[in-house]
Amino acid sequence: MSSPIPVRFEATDLDRIATAEGRVAVIVTPDGKLDPAGRRANRLTRGAVQRLLDSDRFAKAKNGQVFTLAWPAGMAAEALDVLVLEQNPSPIEARKAGAALGKLKDGKPALIMAGSRRRVAELAQGLALRAYRFDAHKTGSDDEENGGTVSEVVIAHNRHEEVAAAYAPLQAAVEGVHATRDLVNEPANVLTTEEFARRLKELESLGVEVEILDEAELEKLGMRALLAVGQGAESPSRVVVMQWKGGAKDAAPLALVGKGVVFDTGGISLKPAGGMEDMTMDMGGAGVVAGTMRALARRKARANVVGLVGLVENMPDGRAQRPGDVVRSMKGDTIEVINTDAEGRLVLCDVMWYAQDRFKPAAMIDLATLTGAIIISLGHENAGVFSNDDAICNAFLKAAQAEDEGAWRMPLAKAYDELLKSRIADMKNVGGRPAGSITAAQFLQRFVKEGTPWIHLDIAGVASVKSDTTYAPKGATGWGVRALDRLVRDRFEVE
Ligand code: BES
Ligand code: MN
Numbered sequence: 247m248s249s250p251i252p253v254r255f256e257a258t259d260l261d262r263i264a265t266a267e268g269r270v271a272v273i274v275t276p277d278g279k280l281d282p283a284g285r286r287a288n289r290l291t292r293g294a295v296q297r298l299l300d301s302d303r304f305a306k307a308k309n310g311q312v313f314t315l316a317w318p319a320g321m322a323a324e325a326l327d328v329l330v331l332e333q334n335p336s337p338i339e340a341r342k343a344g345a346a347l348g349k350l351k352d353g354k355p356a357l358i359m360a361g362s363r364r365r366v367a368e369l370a371q372g373l374a375l376r377a378y379r380f381d382a383h384k385t386g387s388d389d390e391e392n393g394g395t396v397s398e399v400v401i402a403h404n405r406h407e408e409v410a411a412a413y414a415p416l417q418a419a420v421e422g423v424h425a426t427r428d429l430v431n432e433p434a435n436v437l438t439t440e441e442f443a444r445r446l447k448e449l450e451s452l453g454v455e456v457e458i459l460d461e462a463e464l465e466k467l468g469m470r471a472l473l474a475v476g477q478g479a480e481s482p483s484r485v486v487v488m489q490w491k492g493g494a495k496d497a498a499p500l501a502l503v504g505k506g507v508v509f510d511t512g513g514i515s516l517k518p519a520g521g522m523e524d525m526t527m528d529m530g531g532a533g534v535v536a537g538t539m540r541a542l543a544r545r546k547a548r549a550n551v552v553g554l555v556g557l558v559e560n561m562p563d564g565r566a567q568r569p570g571d572v573v574r575s576m577k578g579d580t581i582e583v584i585n586t587d588a589e590g591r592l593v594l595c596d597v598m599w600y601a602q603d604r605f606k607p608a609a610m611i612d613l614a615t616l617t618g619a620i621i622i623s624l625g626h627e628n629a630g631v632f633s634n635d636d637a638i639c640n641a642f643l644k645a646a647q648a649e650d651e652g653a654w655r656m657p658l659a660k661a662y663d664e665l666l667k668s669r670i671a672d673m674k675n676v677g678g679r680p681a682g683s684i685t686a687a688q689f690l691q692r693f694v695k696e697g698t699p700w701i702h703l704d705i706a707g708v709a710s711v712k713s714d715t716t717y718a719p720k721g722a723t724g725w726g727v728r729a730l731d732r733l734v735r736d737r738f739e740v741e
């Protein structure tokens with residue numbers, strides 16, 4: 247696993263501005279006020295900082311913008327970054343500003359002079375979130391793209407111990423996000439179902455109880471829908487159960503369920519070749535569940551949370567399931583498989599049923615790169631949120647908003663459910679082209695027990711993206727880890 251960039255908090259020492267190597271950052275307010283570090287940098291550079299503040303470009307500067315003075319005179323550093331940030335930023339503004347610095351992070355060390363600023367823990371979190379690289383398969387050691395993030399960041403602050411303490415739980419979330427990104431970015435020849443399970447087993451070192459169910463056990467449980475998806479693959483199907491018991495002994499857990507299709511060819515209903523390589527991210531839901539469990543364990547969340555992932559590969563093969571096959575789910579309902587490419591719901595329905603059957607959860611949230619249709623609806627800005635319970639749904643939406651993770655509620659209704667009627671079985675696995683994301687959610691709802699508050703998150707559009715976002719370089723985003731971590735803090739932790 248690639249570990250997040252190390253951030254160290256130290257007492258302010260203005261003399262380091264002259265001697266620090268790599269990058270040095272000072273922070274100015276949008277109206278051009280300098281703190282002692284800014285004044286020192288200005289003096290060292292013989293007024294270069296003040297000239298920037300007096301310029302037309304600075305007059306148009308926005309909160310969170312960075313101006314870089316390269317090879318500044320009077321300093322050992324290669325760059326002086328002048329970050330524009332409001333005196334009293336919101337947590338999101340601070341995180342965005344940090345991300346702007348994180349984007350500039352190269353292999354060199356960095357010193358950020360934060361003076362007595364507020365929200366510096368959030369700034370550090372934004373920086374660490376953005377300073378991510380997936381270079382597991384890059385062999386070059388020092389090319390531009392591969393600059394590495396190993397060298398540390400020092401943030402100098404007048405109350406550095408206080409800021410360090412505030413950063414600890416935020417760093418746990420960063421670790422979770424980066425763990426998710428690593429999994430989602432990994433190609434399918436490396437991240438097989440078994441390798442995925444092996445990596446989840448590593449969570450045991452953090453105090454998470456991890457069980458790996460193999461095909462014989464899944465067969466015994468009756469998970470025929472899930473097994474049917476994986477039956478054409480060489481990689482064996484697995485369900486992994488991760489339990490974090492940080493809450494009261496008898497408190498029902500929150501259950502997180504993730505779709506973990508390590509590669510989705512579509513099966514016999516084969517996808518077109520163009521873009522099929524993107525389907526390495528079809529385990530994104532399972533990746534978010536794994537990253538969230540890591541974040542919770544790293545900050546020792548005082549809550550009971552169980553994460554379950556269905557790990558399968560959807561391949562065309564002589565043994566693969568066919569369109570028209572009828573399978574029996576663990577619940578007992580039968581499903582006519584019209585399209586083998588609508589496989590995620592077949593995996594989830596069994597894992598969701600098992601989660602409720604075994605854990606009687608207080609609430610259940612499933613995450614899946616489930617439908618292309620959600621990308622048509624919401625693009626890459628928002629995940630689709632479906633729920634049978636306004637209270638938990640609103641709590642999630644609020645948490646997502648606080649973390650700046652796009653989430654938009656979509657409808658569920660009986661009328662959509664009619665589209666899933668099958669002539670020969672209890673239901674079909676597809677409802678046709680109209681409302682594709684909603685019929686997928688309706689399918690899943692059939693496997694939600696009466697009285698279980700449930701949220702379905704369709705993350706097909708947000709799990710991995712083709713251009714840089716505020717908090718991540720292009721590729722896997724880790725969307726959802728921070729929102730879920732916050733939801734647990736807001737709703738499930740004991741005092
Ligand atoms: N994994 C795909 C959904 C997907 C599409 C994720 C694009 C990420 C980006 C899912 O298994 C799938 O193939 N869904 C089908 C459903 C259809 C056959 C009803 C789809 O969206 O086309
Ligand atoms: Mn599919």
Ligand code: ZN
Pocket residue numbers: 507510528587589590615616
């Ligand atoms: Zn899929």
